[in-house]
Every structure is written in C-alpha cells, then in structure tokens.
Amino acid sequence: MPTNKRESFVYSLIMCFVMVFWMSMYNVGMNAGAFNGEIIKTAWVGLPLGYLCAFLLDWFVVSGPAKKFAFKLLPEAPSTLRMVLTISTCMVLPMVIFMSLYGSIEVLSHTHQWNQLFIMWGTNILKNVIMALPFQLIIAGPLARKIFRTIFPVGTIVA
Template sequence: MKKSKLHQFIFTCAMALVMVYAMICYNIALNIGHMTNQIFVLALEELVIMWPIAIVLEWFFVEKLAVSLAMKKVDHQKDSQQYIKLTICSMIVCIMCPIMSFIATLLFKDAGIQIIAVWIETTVFNFPMAFVWQIFFGGAFVRKMESYFIRQIA
C-alpha cells in the first residue's frame, strides 16, 4: 500500500518521538550513572528541542539517503519486505545516530575544545542503544502501531 505524504509525516513524527525520548533518557542515565523515575521527567525538557530537530533531519535528508543506501544492499527479487524495512531502519540509525549525537554534544555537553572526542564518545555509547531500540523495541512498536492503524482504516 502506497503511503500518503500525511501518513509518512505522521509516521516520521511518531518514530522520531519514540527514538529521541528513549535516547535522551538513556543519555541522562549515562550522565548520572543510573536510571531513576526522575529521568523520564527530565527528558521532556530536552525532548522539546531534540524532537523537532530529528523530524526535520529525517524528513528532509536522512530518509532519502538511508533508502538510497539500503537499496544498494538488498535484492528486490529475493529479499522479503521485512528484510528491506530492517535494512532501511539500520541505515537510518547509521546516519541519525552520529548527527543527533553531534547536536546533543553541542547543545547539552560542555565539551569545549574536546568537542570531537566527546562527540565520538557520545556516538559510540549511543549507537548500540539506538540500533537495538530501533530494531527490537521502540521502532518495532511504532511499525506495529502503523500496521494496526492501516488495518483499521482499510
């Protein structure tokens, strides 16, 4: 089923919300050394800044590049739709994680002249979480909800 631009935009917003919120919670927990209930509230402050940034990046730049890269890795004749979707999701993480980590480093970390080192460290810490969260949890949840709502309106 072909998605309308509105459907694509709503999906992008939902995916960005789930990914950004989880990653902010994760980074706050890393910074303080443990997870607490307060982190869920603290993350809302950064979410107001980072969520729109993620939407804009994804909508205008990352998705097109990720799809282009993923299509070089898949065989439409042999590979399942699920495999193709997961390949695209993986490419999105590979692009978004360093970009969003850089933006977070600029906005929320006092890196000073160590900005490159702090950015690389942040990306290295974030990538495994972003990948696992996208493929197995948050991203899977949003894709499942998308399928559910498509069935409801069809």
C-alpha cells in the same frame, strides 16, 4: 511500512518520538550514572527541541539518501523483513551521528567546555549506536509500526 508520503510523514512523527524519548533517557541516565524519575523528567523536558531536531534531520536530510542506499543493498524482490531491517539500519546510523552531535552541543552549552566537542561527539556516537540500533530493530520499529497501523489501517491515509 508506510506506502506513500503522508503515511511516511505520520510514521516518522511516531518513530522520532519513540526513538528521541528513549535515547534522551538513555543519554541523560548515562551522564548521571543512574536511572530514576529525575532522569525521565529531564529527558521529557528536553524532548521538544530534540524531537524537532530529529524529525527535521530525518525528514529533510537522512531519509532520502538512507533509503536510496538501502535499496542499492537489497536484492530485486526482498522480503518485507529484510527491507525493514535494511532501511532501519541505514536510517539509524546517520541519525546517531547527527543526534550525537546535537546531544554533545546541548551538554556543552551548559558546561562551556567547547574544546571537548569532538571527543564527546565521538564517544556519544559509540555509546548511542550500541543502544539505538538494537532498540530500533527490536523494540521501537515494531512498536511504531504497530501504533501506526492501529491508528491508520492500510489505505486510510490517502496519497
């Protein structure tokens, strides 16, 4: 886990990339009804804007309140695993809500069926939380932490 603001910033960059790219492939694949090279290409093309949106939401909107809420749920001296799982869960849920809205708006900007916004958003929240939470806890979180600590061993990013 990051230990200061700079580490949190770099870790967030890595985590957002992993989550946004995977969830973009998942959502494009769900809408297309298939998973193939074209899905990966479409997700990659849409990645920069989705990544920017997710990072800004994570850094400026979700992270602070989610961590405060997580620490209210945790006991006085939680284990590292419990802290990671609690914070990750508290981060994923609001990010799914915001990014599902982003995805709905992105799709509707092409179809112009704006009367479907709330139905699509609600449906996307359900579909995305089913994928995002386990993916974050089992794959993306450990992968991002491994990448982060491989590139930046403890103490190499000075506060």
